[in-house]
Amino acid sequence: MDAHGPLCVGIDPHQQLVESWGLPYSLQGVERFALTCVEAFGGEVACVKPQSAFFEVFGSRGVALLERVQAGLREAGTLTILDVKRGDIGSTMTAYAEAFLGQDNPDAVDAITVSPYLGYGSLRPALDLAATTGRGVFVLALTSNPEGASVQHARGAGGRSVAGEVVAGAAEDNAAARRAGDLGNVGLVVGATIGDAVQDLDLDLRSMGGPLLAPGVGAQGGTAESLRQVFGAALPQVLPSSSREVLSAGPEVRALREAVRRTGQQMRALVAPSD
Ligand SMILES: O=C(O)c1cc(=O)[nH]c(=O)n1[C@@H]1O[C@H](COP(=O)(O)O)[C@@H](O)[C@H]1O
Numbered sequence: 001m002d003a004h005g006p007l008c009v010g011i012d013p014h015q016q017l018v019e020s021w022g023l024p025y026s027l028q029g030v031e032r033f034a035l036t037c038v039e040a041f042g043g044e045v046a047c048v049k050p051q052s053a054f055f056e057v058f059g060s061r062g063v064a065l066l067e068r069v070q071a072g073l074r075e076a077g078t079l080t081i082l083d084v085k086r087g088d089i090g091s092t093m094t095a096y097a098e099a100f101l102g103q104d105n106p107d108a109v110d111a112i113t114v115s116p117y118l119g120y121g122s123l124r125p126a127l128d129l130a131a132t133t134g135r136g137v138f139v140l141a142l143t144s145n146p147e148g149a150s151v152q153h154a155r156g157a158g159g160r161s162v163a164g165e166v167v168a169g170a171a172e173d174n175a176a177a178r179r180a181g182d183l184g185n186v187g188l189v190v191g192a193t194i195g196d197a198v199q200d201l202d203l204d205l206r207s208m209g210g211p212l213l214a215p216g217v218g219a220q221g222g223t224a225e226s227l228r229q230v231f232g233a234a235l236p237q238v239l240p241s242s243s244r245e246v247l248s249a250g251p252e253v254r255a256l257r258e259a260v261r262r263t264g265q266q267m268r269a270l271v272a273p274s275d
Pocket residue numbers: 010012051083113142143144145189190191215216217218219220241242243244245
């Protein structure tokens with residue numbers, strides 16, 4: 001974030017987008033799309049976030065392509081957040097953690113998205129492995145979709161919201177890093193489209209001490225203004241994330257880079273207005 005500005009760009013090869021680039025919607029078309037993204041975004045942004053589903057849809061060959069995308073980003077020196085939204089009982093979570101964050105796993109990524117709806121504590125194997133390996137997890141807290149609120153705003157017996165439990169868990173895991181003046185390994189996903197939810201639920205994202213991945217910029221309506229509204233004082237921790245809006249500038253590498261630089265400048269100005 002310090003070196004490249006805060007922007008995260010998603011690689012989401014939707015059928016419509018792939019075809020809008022004049023490519024066939026096939027493994028070959030998606031390969032061309034994804035490798036063009038690697039070329040355009042590598043070295044340009046804080047991180048790139050491939051969405052696993054768009055690769056998994058092509059079976060094992062799609063997963064092999066995803067691994068090539070990850071390797072290409074690694075070669076370019078660009079951090080990868082793999083959007084896989086995993087979450088399961090602890091014993092199974094151990095295997096998911098090894099699969100994506102394992103120390104000696106050649107296909108490990110820098111971070112993954114995880115889902116806390118089996119209980120924040122069920123994520124412990126991934127949280128601990130991330131801490132050991134210096135990798136990261138981004139835990140869903142307040143998602144960008146309108147359906148998320150019915151679960152995430154719900155309050156438990158103690159009066160704390162589900163999102164509040166997630167924020168508290170992450171704050172505890174990040175405490176040591178926060179004391180050292182660093183961002184911790186546990187990030188949160190907080191959508192750019194959620195309006196005043198952070199204030200309404202009385203959440204302290206600034207003290208949570210980890211990075212805040214903010215999807216929903218662009219195609220879902222999130223803007224610099226809405227990021228300011230959602231995050232306030234926590235803006236310096238925010239990685240605004242955009243997929244379709246940037247990707248629709250393709251297929252030319254140059255046009256994709258221009259789109260990234262344009263959006264990146266807006267986001268940099270948002271986080272550090274005095275620059
Ligand atoms: O975890 C995510 O990345 C995510 C969380 C969330 O709350 N909302 C959300 O849209 N996402 C992902 O972010 C991307 C958004 O894409 P665009 O709407 O095209 O920018 C998709 O890959 C979603 O799966």
